[in-house]
Amino acid sequence: MFKIPKRFRGIKRFEQVLRVITKHELGFFLEKLKLKKKSLRLKKKKTRPIELRLIFEELGGTFIKLGQLLSLRPDLIPKEYCDELSKLQDDVEPFPYEEVEHIIKAELKKPVKKLFKKFDKKPIAAASIGQVHVAQLKNGKKVAVKVMRPGIKALIETDLEILEYLARIFKHNVKQSIIEPEEIFEEFKQYTENELDYLKEASNIKAFCNNFKDDRQVKIPRVYDSLTTCRVLTMEFVEGVKLREIIMHPKRYKRFNKKKISELIVNSVLKQIFIHGLFHADPHPSNILIKDKTIGFIDFGIVGKISKQLKEKISFLFISLIHRDPDDIVKAFINLNLVNTGIDTESLKKDLSETLGKYYNTRLDRIDMTELFFKSLRVAKKHKIKISRDFVLLGKALVTLQGVGIELNPDFNLVQETQPFIKKLVKQKHKPSYILKRMARETKRFAEFIHSLPEDSKMVYKNMEKADLALEQINKDLQGLTKELRVETFRVIMAMIIASLIIGASLTYRTDAWLSNSLIALALLLLIYVLFTIIRDGLRKRKQ
Structure with a gap:
């Protein structure tokens, strides 16, 4: 039924993706990509945005994340698709608490009991990348601990490989100007790489926390660095x-x-x-x-x-x-x-x-x-x-x-x-204070510009000098090439004249011997002259 490329044979996930796409009446899309044999199509019951959302929901994980990202990018896909994909919910079954304990111990080098006073075994939220548990530090502070799902990195890497392949063949096989599949993939790849590193999210939280440190109306959770790694994120619990x-x-x-x-x-x-x-x-x-x-x-x-x-x-x-x-x-x-x-x-x-x-x-x-x-x-x-x-x-x-x-x-x-x-x-x-600050900033920038001006001017002058020398050399080379082309063109014309004279001599040999001999003599003289110019030019080049 499916035409699976060699690189994906044996990878069940690839066949699953194709099967789900066909199930939701987008088999024609696979036919265009030459991944499925042509078949009789049934009448569509749903609109394509809904079908796409249902596909992402069934495939889960990476595809839900892709749908959520695309819902934020109306510059990459049409608005009706953004609206439909915004309905995607990243709620999945939580993974066992034993796995949570194992990951925390591997990441933080200590068992859960030695790190936390209390740790709720049941998560308050579970998503495709990780799940969140409520815990209490040894000092009594309530925290939220985000733990990455085991094996998620390998699954996402497989899905990214599949998506990259689909994006590439989509671009080559489907003529349209609405979306840029390879651009979407690169955007999503960067996004998922960030999602798979909780240290990057921790960095974002700390920046927001610093920005709102004096604002009593906005609460941003504090990050606990000693209890945070790329797979575990511990932050203040926001009530x-x-x-x-x-x-x-x-x-x-x-x-x-x-x-x-x-x-x-x-x-x-x-x-x-x-x-x-x-x-x-x-x-x-x-x-x-x-x-x-x-x-x-x-x-x-x-x-x-x-x-x-x-x-x-x-x-x-x-x-x-x-x-x-x-x-x-x-x-x-x-x-x-x-x-x-x-x-x-x-x-x-x-x-x-x-x-x-x-x-x-x-x-x-x-x-x-x-x-x-x-x-x-x-x-x-x-x-x-x-x-x-x-x-x-x-x-x-x-x-x-x-x-x-x-x-x-x-x-x-x-x-x-x-x-x-x-x-x-x-x-x-x-306000005068703002204007003064801006003036100070602009003055500093201008001072930096003036300071670097002599060095930058020197560099520009050197580059122009190099460019002039390069152009001069190119000009000389072009003049030499033009001269050689003229000489070679002249020799080709002479060769054609000599050939014509010889052919003429052979045709008039039986009817007019004198004319034939004259043509041969002229051809011989021209041949001697052409050979002389070739030898002369060769000797000149050797001397140079």
Whole structure:
């Protein structure tokens, strides 16, 4: 039934992947990839986005992680696929506690009893990569211990090999311009490599913890380095109710002020973006905990980073949207450095003006951030503009934020909610202290530029000198080559004339002996001359 390549024969997982794809009525996809013989197809009952989600759910593990990542990247796949894949839940059966004990002992070099005062055998959450247990340190502190699933690294490596192969043959066998399979694979590979190293997540948590150390309204768990390795992550237990529970069971959690919660979440994410330059890329309700008047963030597997320059440009975009200035809105999009030099900027401006036109005279509470984001992505795709991963993660985080806000408060509008924060940000940027700091920073950069200018100029001059010498040599070589081509062309023409004279002599030998002899003599003279030039040029080259 399946045409399995030699490298995957004997690997049951590869055949399982093909079988599940066929089961969910995407066998035609395997036929296009030449991995399955053509067959009579039944009428489709479901749409392709749903089928793809069902395939990922059944294959589990790596494929669920792939689906979750793709749901955050509307620049890589169509929006309807993002919406469907966002429904994927990474909930699996927990692995036995004996395995947990074995991993902790192997990683931390001591048994669980010697490291913790108490350790709950039943996990509070179990996912494809690992599971989380509640424990208590010897000093009485409550912690969450994340333990990586045994054998997961080998399974993911096999799945990555299969996905890399499928991405490559997809690119060569399916003609389309909607997605870039190899780009998706590289993105996912990097993501899973980070997921398989808890030290990287620990580093993200510590950065967030440092950023919010003086903020009493936001709780980020503390990491315990002595109890953390690449396969075990021990962090402070964050108390609170998951935001998902508050949204799903409003009557049970009447005590919470949903409007206040939405304001807290928006302000904390805006701080992450515009002040810290490091933001939680997936702020969905399951990753946010609420306790009294504080919010807590968990799961820092995917984060986005924004440079100082990009922060300034995004701030300008939000200010332009708030002021509803059409020229500034277009300028803000252009200034985001998303445009290649080969792009027709006038055509891009026109498309952006048409796309954003409806927002120019619209009240702030009518501006739909989700619609704005996806329309902007469509314009980018049309003009083949390459968008950075962090910028797309930022856009998707804001879209998720708007969705969370609406679930808490039906009248919520992200652009309107950002207005007080952005105005405060603008005021801060006009403060003398901020201007002085910026002047000091720019002065330092200018001083560094002046300091390095003589050395850089010297280097440029040397490179230009080398380039001049190289060009001079190329010019000489070209002149020599031209001369040789002329000589060789002349000799070829002479050879053709000599051949013609000999042929003419042979044809007139019986009818006109004198003419025939004359042609032979002329051919002989020309031959002597050609031989003379060859010998002369050869002697000249030897002397050189």
